[in-house]
Amino acid sequence: MSRIQPTFEKLKQRGSKALIPFITAGDPNPQLTVSLMHALVEAGADIIEIGVPFSDPMADGPTIQRSSERALKHGVALHDVLDMVAKFRTTDASTPVVLMGYGNPIEAMGWERFAVRCAQVGVDGVLTVDFPPEESHEAFGHLHRHGVDPIFLLAPTTSDERITQVAKVARGYVYYVSLKGVTGAGHLDLSAIAQKIPHIRQYIGLPIGVGFGIRDAETARAVSKLCDGVVVGSRIVQEIEDSNEEVVIANVARLVKELRLAINQV
Amino acid sequence: MAYNYPDSTGHFGPYGGIYVAETLMGALDELRAAYEHYSVDPEFKAEFAYELKHYVGRPSPIYHARHWSQKLGGAQIYLKREDLNHTGAHKVNNTVGQALLAKRMGKPRVIAETGAGQHGVATATVAARYGMECVVYMGAEDVKRQATNVYRMKLLGATVVPVESGSKTLKDALNEAMRDWVTNIENTFYIIGTVAGPHPYPMMVRILIQYKQECVVQMPELAGRQPDAVIACVGGGSNAMGIFHSYIEVPGVQLIGVEAAGSGLASGQHAAALTAGKPGVLHGNRTYLLQDENGQIIETHSISAGLDYPGVGPEHAWLKDSGRAQYVAIEDSEALQAFHDLCHYEGIIPALESSHALAYAAKIAPTMGQDKVLLVNLSGRGDKDMATVARVSGIEL
Numbered sequence: 001m002s003r004i005q006p007t008f009e010k011l012k013q014r015g016s017k018a019l020i021p022f023i024t025a026g027d028p029n030p031q032l033t034v035s036l037m038h039a040l041v042e043a044g045a046d047i048i049e050i051g052v053p054f055s056d057p058m059a060d061g062p063t064i065q066r067s068s069e070r071a072l073k074h075g076v077a078l079h080d081v082l083d084m085v086a087k088f089r090t091t092d093a094s095t096p097v098v099l100m101g102y103g104n105p106i107e108a109m110g111w112e113r114f115a116v117r118c119a120q121v122g123v124d125g126v127l128t129v130d131f132p133p134e135e136s137h138e139a140f141g142h143l144h145r146h147g148v149d150p151i152f153l154l155a156p157t158t159s160d161e162r163i164t165q166v167a168k169v170a171r172g173y174v175y176y177v178s179l180k181g182v183t184g185a186g187h188l189d190l191s192a193i194a195q196k197i198p199h200i201r202q203y204i205g206l207p208i209g210v211g212f213g214i215r216d217a218e219t220a221r222a223v224s225k226l227c228d229g230v231v232v233g234s235r236i237v238q239e240i241e242d243s244n245e246e247v248v249i250a251n252v253a254r255l256v257k258e259l260r261l262a263i264n265q266v
Numbered sequence: 267m268a269y270n271y272p273d274s275t276g277h278f279g280p281y282g283g284i285y286v287a288e289t290l291m292g293a294l295d296e297l298r299a300a301y302e303h304y305s306v307d308p309e310f311k312a313e314f315a316y317e318l319k320h321y322v323g324r325p326s327p328i329y330h331a332r333h334w335s336q337k338l339g340g341a342q343i344y345l346k347r348e349d350l351n352h353t354g355a356h357k358v359n360n361t362v363g364q365a366l367l368a369k370r371m372g373k374p375r376v377i378a379e380t381g382a383g384q385h386g387v388a389t390a391t392v393a394a395r396y397g398m399e400c401v402v403y404m405g406a407e408d409v410k411r412q413a414t415n416v417y418r419m420k421l422l423g424a425t426v427v428p429v430e431s432g433s434k435t436l437k438d439a440l441n442e443a444m445r446d447w448v449t450n451i452e453n454t455f456y457i458i459g460t461v462a463g464p465h466p467y468p469m470m471v472r473i474l475i476q477y478k479q480e481c482v483v484q485m486p487e488l489a490g491r492q493p494d495a496v497i498a499c500v501g502g503g504s505n506a507m508g509i510f511h512s513y514i515e516v517p518g519v520q521l522i523g524v525e526a527a528g529s530g531l532a533s534g535q536h537a538a539a540l541t542a543g544k545p546g547v548l549h550g551n552r553t554y555l556l557q558d559e560n561g562q563i564i565e566t567h568s569i570s571a572g573l574d575y576p577g578v579g580p581e582h583a584w585l586k587d588s589g590r591a592q593y594v595a596i597e598d599s600e601a602l603q604a605f606h607d608l609c610h611y612e613g614i615i616p617a618l619e620s621s622h623a624l625a626y627a628a629k630i631a632p633t634m635g636q637d638k639v640l641l642v643n644l645s646g647r648g649d650k651d652m653a654t655v656a657r658v659s660g661i662e663l
Contacts, residue, residue, distance in 0.1 A: 108561030
């Protein structure tokens, strides 16, 4: 069973919001990923999103693209990412892990086999950026059957009709893209988010995380007031890119702690 | 036999569809609605027809390559002369159509991806013609290889953005154009250059490229009958889909798509997605892709930059599986031979892309009787390929 729903319930009881950092598996190198995951949890992450590297990350900005390229240089494949999660689970049985990426590597593995492996290694949710609900009934059926939550994006441009469709298949949480553009862009409109989130709640009972464009503690704090969780990706990946390997874990931990403190002030 | 593809959700059998991030869904809905509306609007149709006739120079003629056919000693080869269009290829039909649509949708800015630069030039051309801002994404490697076309686009007023990510070629340019589109959705129209991408692009581009099924009328006039086979090169597959679509419902006409086998299929250095790839999902649609065992897209190789793409339009995937079309592959060296032969025997310099189709025609014509008829889509002219051909011939220009 997925750990995502119980995690949001606990946070709600505490009156707290989820901090959901994102890193790409295998960046800066495959040996560091599991340590980075543990460091994220220690620094205050509630859920971890792990990017599965892909050769053609169409929805990502330059920062996450480069992280994908670094991981692919190390030959990191989907089965390696699953192995990393398995290793993480040997010492962390409770923090939800969500894989985020593109559909083709999963297609190559086969959705059923992938869903079985996710359940075995302890993946709780899967966000396939380029697989909308209408194209993927069978794929998401496999995830449902094995207790893995399909996570979906909602955008400022998503129609009410499409929100209804997403609501039928989504589990865990939904991920609201807070701006028009790719990951890491920087023109976030807080008042638009404040309007849109209550609107989405009319259609979807799941918790709502907000991401794309959250670049500092202040924005994280402001956004967390409006929703149930804050996703921070490009800013953390940027920190990984800017740090040399000896200090990368410490630098990422410091950044995530800042974000945690900011969100706790809400 | 009735051929009713794609279905209302953009599927050709299991292929096609709309595989994009949620952030693009709104824009695709808007495009679909606009296309459905204007494609049957008499005023739009009249303007498009006028532009094709007076700006592009349609209909393009069909030409009987008698001398070359005689040398080959078998089937008669006819050429559909898309090389005579304004800008030198079939691509401009599509860009005129999409630009007219963009104008009506109130989008003052158009963007495009380009490999060799032909689609970029065709887009820059219509942007100048209709007074639109134009940004063309081109892989940094291709920018280096195709300096003349980069200059052409700039002359026409376009901004050319070199793309430094990934393999720095066409597929990366396409990724970057998608990123631009999602960021500038309100004022921007994305003119995709081939029959790939999310629905409605594969259907829309196919229809715009072969606007009036000209060949079906021209062949009986010139040859007294329809061809036994229609042969076209396939990268993304736009020129092939344009000409195939005229003949899909005509019984007895074989459809043959010719992919780029590069240095040979066994070498792994090729771009033959249908011949050597596997189905998967990329750039908004499900289709055949060149990919590794982990689902990562692999780099392609062809002497012709226009065929140098790891995917293919989803309708070709369906025509392959359904058996209505056959797909073969031609190596760089064979395409070059056909290039030189057409220059030599007919006084026509073909594009290296089209030379792949010519090479396959040259391969099968001698095995057929002289009463047989092959129609080859001469999708573009070879002026743009002078530097490449000279280089492989060891000549410094």
